[in-house]
Amino acid sequence: MDASNQTESLPGKRIDSKIMQQHDELTNASVRPAMQVPMRVPSAWYSVAASTEVRAAPFPVQLFGTDFVLWRNSSGQVVMQTDTCPHRSAKLSLGEVRENCISCPFHGFRFDTTGSCTFVPETAKASPNLCVDTWQVLEQNGFIWIKHGNSQSQSPPWFAELDSGLAMHESVHEWPTHITRCVENQLDYAHLPFVHRTTIGKNVDVKGTRRIDCVDDRISMYVSDANAPTAAIQFIFPNLWLLTIAPGKFYQFISFVPVSNTKTRLYLRAYQRFMTAPFIVPLLTPLFNKSNSVILDQDRRVVLSQRPTVSTEATNEKLFPSDRAIDYFRKLWRASAHPSSQEIDQET
Numbered sequence: 001m002d003a004s005n006q007t008e009s010l011p012g013k014r015i016d017s018k019i020m021q022q023h024d025e026l027t028n029a030s031v032r033p034a035m036q037v038p039m040r041v042p043s044a045w046y047s048v049a050a051s052t053e054v055r056a057a058p059f060p061v062q063l064f065g066t067d068f069v070l071w072r073n074s075s076g077q078v079v080m081q082t083d084t085c086p087h088r089s090a091k092l093s094l095g096e097v098r099e100n101c102i103s104c105p106f107h108g109f110r111f112d113t114t115g116s117c118t119f120v121p122e123t124a125k126a127s128p129n130l131c132v133d134t135w136q137v138l139e140q141n142g143f144i145w146i147k148h149g150n151s152q153s154q155s156p157p158w159f160a161e162l163d164s165g166l167a168m169h170e171s172v173h174e175w176p177t178h179i180t181r182c183v184e185n186q187l188d189y190a191h192l193p194f195v196h197r198t199t200i201g202k203n204v205d206v207k208g209t210r211r212i213d214c215v216d217d218r219i220s221m222y223v224s225d226a227n228a229p230t231a232a233i234q235f236i237f238p239n240l241w242l243l244t245i246a247p248g249k250f251y252q253f254i255s256f257v258p259v260s261n262t263k264t265r266l267y268l269r270a271y272q273r274f275m276t277a278p279f280i281v282p283l284l285t286p287l288f289n290k291s292n293s294v295i296l297d298q299d300r301r302v303v304l305s306q307r308p309t310v311s312t313e314a315t316n317e318k319l320f321p322s323d324r325a326i327d328y329f330r331k332l333w334r335a336s337a338h339p340s341s342q343e344i345d346q347e348t
Contacts, residue, residue, distance in 0.1 A: 044239065
């Protein structure tokens, strides 16, 4: 080994001068690799996780094909950071939260809520310019949200029907396919008597046309009554869906999360006003979740068979009038999906 690349320290110890140089450089230059999103997705607010999932311990999530970690600071606010320690690339989500920092499980490096390294055990000092990427999030309506791309909205969209007085029952489902196929399944009423012939589709007649309003980023579907004051199905592009079963009393909601090009997470919620006593709601949740899982499993079997998995790449499909909502969704997606170099909002 070339002695010119070694620096003497204490007897019996030799320290590589290149490593020392790298260490010194960290005091002068911030280490923040550019964040690349390996998916084409529209500019929008996306739910990353349910609020109840992010507790005291670090919570790993994947979004847009990228690994993140969520954790709460001492005030209960959620911090979202890239799930990679910039020292040796271990997952921070395997570590712990202590002293208002997340600690790497590999060598104990600590990073604060801004992503700066506050403590290196080897040196017993901070290395503030050694950073982990940190992303702006907003906690609202029981979700942790992140704004992607050039969305002009300052807060996530929501359905006014769900704002107050309703009990909520939530289940989480992951489908190994692209988000476009998952969304389109919920914009398709004509499949009900076939896919769901033993459940919710028993008495559905798909003959004739249905009123489907497509305006800006909203789709409204009047499945049974074109003159109803409220659409049976409402969709906020590109990822929020609401089914009105009994106006003011009973709704089904889905937030679609683009985990990766080959995986989608569905946060399925039942909102109801029939039984809202705090001691009853937890007892009802397993019943609602079981019923919803049966119906979703019927959908899942068929949706996972569709090729290509990215619906907007399907050039040989022939759409019918009942597919108007799907056709509009595809047009919006093609027009607004960003290339993989698009970055998401980062803390400054």
